[in-house]
Amino acid sequence: MKFIYRNSAIALLLGASIASGSAFAAEPYSWDNVAPVKQPAVSNNNGKTVYFDVSHGGVEGNADWVIDGAFSDFADALVQQGYTVKEYRGVDLNNDGRIRFFDDRINGTTQNEAIITYNAIKEADVLVLAETNRPFTLSEQAALEQFVASGKGIFFIADHYDADRNLNTWDATEVFNGYNRSDLSKYNIGGAYGDWRNPKNANEGWLVENFGIRFRFNAVDYKQGVSGVVASNKTEGITQGVKPILMAAGATLAVVDPTKAKGLVYFASSDNPVKWNHAKDQGLYFGGAAEGPYAAIAKSGAGKAAFIGDSSPIEDATPKYRRQDNGNTKKTYPGWTDSGNAAVLAVNIINWLATPESYQYFDGTNGRISGVATPTPMAVQEFTDPNNGQPWGSPASGYNSWNTDTYKNNSFNAPFGDGQTNPDPDPTPGNTVSVTQALAASQGTPLVVIGKVTAAVNGIYGLDLTDLNNPASHIYVKLESAQRNNFNPQLNPSILNQNIIVTGKRNSYLGAPGIRYVSDIQIAPTALSVTQALATAQGETIELTGRVKSALNDIYALVLEDINDASFTINVKLELSQRNEFSPALNPSILDAQLIIKGVRDNYMSAPGVRQVNSIEVVSSDTTQPNPSGDLSVSDVLALNNGQPVVVAGIITSAINGQYALALGDDNNGSATLYIKLGSSQRDAFSPQLNPNLLGKRLRVEGIKNNYMSHAGLLNVTKLTLLD
Structure with missing residues (x-):
């Protein structure tokens, strides 16, 4: 088998998208709790x-x-x-x-x-x-x-x-x-x-x-x-x-x-x-x-x-x-x-x-x-007071300024956000949607959107993001001051026609559909995640990355699952020359390997798939124990810049933000901690609030260094492994 080792940031930066129509029970007052x-x-x-x-x-x-x-x-x-x-x-x-x-x-x-x-x-x-x-x-x-x-x-x-x-x-x-x-x-x-x-x-x-x-x-x-x-x-x-x-x-x-x-x-x-x-x-x-x-x-x-x-x-x-x-x-x-x-x-x-x-x-x-x-x-x-201490208007029916439970959606201190479907307070690059999907989202919805930069908007203050598969579909992005030099086409013409990933909230900008309150922008890696591939148009030539889940149709195909969410899969039809090496039925060792596949987006066996596969490369065959002997310490990670993919090991010291995160302490420095943001599928097993027996245990975490609740932490967590 030929192994080609690539930067695992591809898998971390481009994860699972929000499933169409999916919904989660939102926890009150969690939608906007990060200042x-x-x-x-x-x-x-x-x-x-x-x-x-x-x-x-x-x-x-x-x-x-x-x-x-x-x-x-x-x-x-x-x-x-x-x-x-x-x-x-x-x-x-x-x-x-x-x-x-x-x-x-x-x-x-x-x-x-x-x-x-x-x-x-x-x-x-x-x-x-x-x-x-x-x-x-x-x-x-x-x-x-x-x-x-x-x-x-x-x-x-x-x-x-x-x-x-x-x-x-x-x-x-x-x-x-x-x-x-x-x-x-x-x-x-x-x-x-x-x-x-x-x-x-x-x-x-x-x-x-x-x-x-x-x-x-x-x-x-x-x-x-x-x-x-x-x-x-x-x-x-x-x-x-x-x-x-x-x-x-x-x-x-x-x-x-x-x-x-x-x-x-x-x-x-x-x-x-x-x-x-x-x-x-x-x-x-x-x-x-x-x-x-x-x-x-x-x-x-x-x-x-x-x-x-x-x-x-x-x-x-x-x-x-x-x-x-x-x-x-x-x-x-x-x-x-x-x-x-x-x-x-x-x-x-x-x-x-x-x-x-x-x-x-x-x-x-x-x-x-x-x-x-x-x-x-x-x-x-x-x-004197001409109002005798009365307010200048009458409260709306059902509204009580002293009771935040009566506040309407997407207002400050309200129980819920407008059109809220996900209880996570922070959108992450693991929830990537297309521009077309972003346009359909409700105002105030946290989103991570992938698209192509096609123009400057409002001078240096924004950009126009176009759907990768539909040039007629576009949305305006309001840039924060620190983002303009790198991502505004007027200040940086080289950003034109590049694909970027924007983390922000669905809102209006300049009287048109927009994304505002942008917390992060990244240049999109070439390879799409499985869930992004699912959103592409039939007949489009794509490059995607995912993990081999199982054989399909005996020796003729395989099922590729998303790196961050195994519930999203796509069928890959193997060419004759590819089967000996990449069919799990013929080569069981390929199971769980991370692949980069180039082919044409088309259905296979009445399900979303990739056919006419031009090339397959193995990113890494060791998916079960990444960097097993070279884990970074918490102190090591604290010294790194935000945005870097890391594998860190430390001690679980407390729950953070209820069930949504945990604090990971350094093995040798009790004052050094990282906040680890848990995805919805990770909380049942790894939240100390739900599992107090985890306190004091060592944990390995794969994710991207970034701040959480204004504290150094890891977001986009793809894997957690208890070490004892």
């Missing part, structure tokens, strides 16, 4: 981290302020600056791999994990709080104070008064200020929260007491752009290059203590802002600079803070989630690319917040120019 992380290139890494908080809001109503949704342009710009950007969801108190929200104001539960603690956020240099719609507990306020006192920065992004997006009677202006606009007795919450009634005094409240500033309860429109940009020599350089910034229904702030806070952008005397059409009162109280700054900064002690009264000039038009209340698709404003965008201002603010400085206040010392106090920091209109 996204965006990282800069190693050569551009500035060593600093920005957390975007979603533990207290930012995804309610039409808001979608997540780093892989309508704040993706903002996040990508920070990555270009060298920042690592992470989504912060809370604290996994019960270590089940997911963050659950239970509103403790309503039921007094201790299960709420959507919380902020200092230990959970202390690794960040900057925390972005975007349209927070749930009040902070006293301990959470203390955690934020400790974060700033340690020299870190917070960016508060609010919106107009009554932007109560989850209809719980709170908007971001109230949450940030530390009190509801109403003074009703019900807002003296007590317990963990304390008194949140309106103090009717501009000098009282959490925000002003810590940062010398408060958000107004106004609602103003000025899409032409707020043009009173303060000179950069008075704003720590933050307004350098900043142009007028649009306000599409927003709030201003009031500087109460000018030694702590100062404005960056005001209404100029030539500006003509107006009341927002849906404002609950006059909407615009004073006009001009007396309305207070639209954007501001604060320096109080070692740390810093920054503020803006509208999300519109920062957001982009690529929302990720559905609405929680009714399941409708969100529509966000393309502010990041609007002529009145805050892109320069927002990046400048983050750079300033991320830079520790020794001065304590804007008190005129060390050349630090103080702010200008707002003449009337709390208007009469702000003493």
Whole structure:
């Protein structure tokens, strides 16, 4: 027998596809339990981290302020600056791999994990709080104070008064200020929260007491752009290059203590802002600079803070989630690319917040120019609440903002994803589908798609992926910033007409069918998996790889099974010259060998098959014990780059993410661990949660090094073998 040894990455990169019509019982709250992380290139890494908080809001109503949704342009710009950007969801108190929200104001539960603690956020240099719609507990306020006192920065992004997006009677202006606009007795919450009634005094409240500033309860429109940009020599350089910034229904702030806070952008005397059409009162109280700054900064002690009264000039038009209340698709404003965008201002603010400085206040010392106090920091209109503490709309039938079980599919914190068919939170290259199959998938479905790159889309920001067998079938792929240099045809023309494998979620892009939230792109190996071969058109000449399962039709054929899922098979008709070597009936040693076969896709014996076989090559004849004496240690694998196929041996130390993964410890280094993501067919036998007797046993794992749940791990696991 002639053996040709090839890189086993072919089998690992191209595995079994999702069977048409197959379905799995989805486990609630597992579909979206991995928070996204965006990282800069190693050569551009500035060593600093920005957390975007979603533990207290930012995804309610039409808001979608997540780093892989309508704040993706903002996040990508920070990555270009060298920042690592992470989504912060809370604290996994019960270590089940997911963050659950239970509103403790309503039921007094201790299960709420959507919380902020200092230990959970202390690794960040900057925390972005975007349209927070749930009040902070006293301990959470203390955690934020400790974060700033340690020299870190917070960016508060609010919106107009009554932007109560989850209809719980709170908007971001109230949450940030530390009190509801109403003074009703019900807002003296007590317990963990304390008194949140309106103090009717501009000098009282959490925000002003810590940062010398408060958000107004106004609602103003000025899409032409707020043009009173303060000179950069008075704003720590933050307004350098900043142009007028649009306000599409927003709030201003009031500087109460000018030694702590100062404005960056005001209404100029030539500006003509107006009341927002849906404002609950006059909407615009004073006009001009007396309305207070639209954007501001604060320096109080070692740390810093920054503020803006509208999300519109920062957001982009690529929302990720559905609405929680009714399941409708969100529509966000393309502010990041609007002529009145805050892109320069927002990046400048983050750079300033991320830079520790020794001065304590804007008190005129060390050349630090103080702010200008707002003449009337709390208007009469702000003493009373025209809504008596009621939300600005009525909740949809069956929706309860305090009960996530009522959230609609594909909304943040919902039990299930939209059109969910697989409980695995992460799509893997073992679930490869064609472009045509991807087009038929429901919005939000995790997919791994193979296709041909045929054009750039939206300049450098995307690509057009065409079906390998049907050029008329194509889908748009939105590229993340780190993927554009290698995979956008405008930046890299050599990628045109290459076959690639894209891992992401089915969604719309540029108003057309698309794939977004792309976590991985790989150049497709030449050989198809068995399941990909099954999806090819009859009569097409193909090259595929698989494992010999059995003889077929006596000596005349063989059954080839998929490397990653033996339930997918294809019949291969052997030519006369091939039978002695490759027919299992004549040569039983060929069983379990991995082959590469070139032939024509055609049915054989009334089943999917390959005929007119031109060549057969043996990739490896040792499929039972790959690399038996050369297993890598866990520590060895931790030192490798992501994307490499490995065979590693170690000790099973714990279950991870319930039944979905396990932790593999190093034989000699207890602190070195890998997270091993288990496929659905592997969990019954290898999940420590289902099999506690596995703990402490040694295990060999074949897979591809990659991160799982933001921890070094192995995905695309093709084989697991207990060693003792």
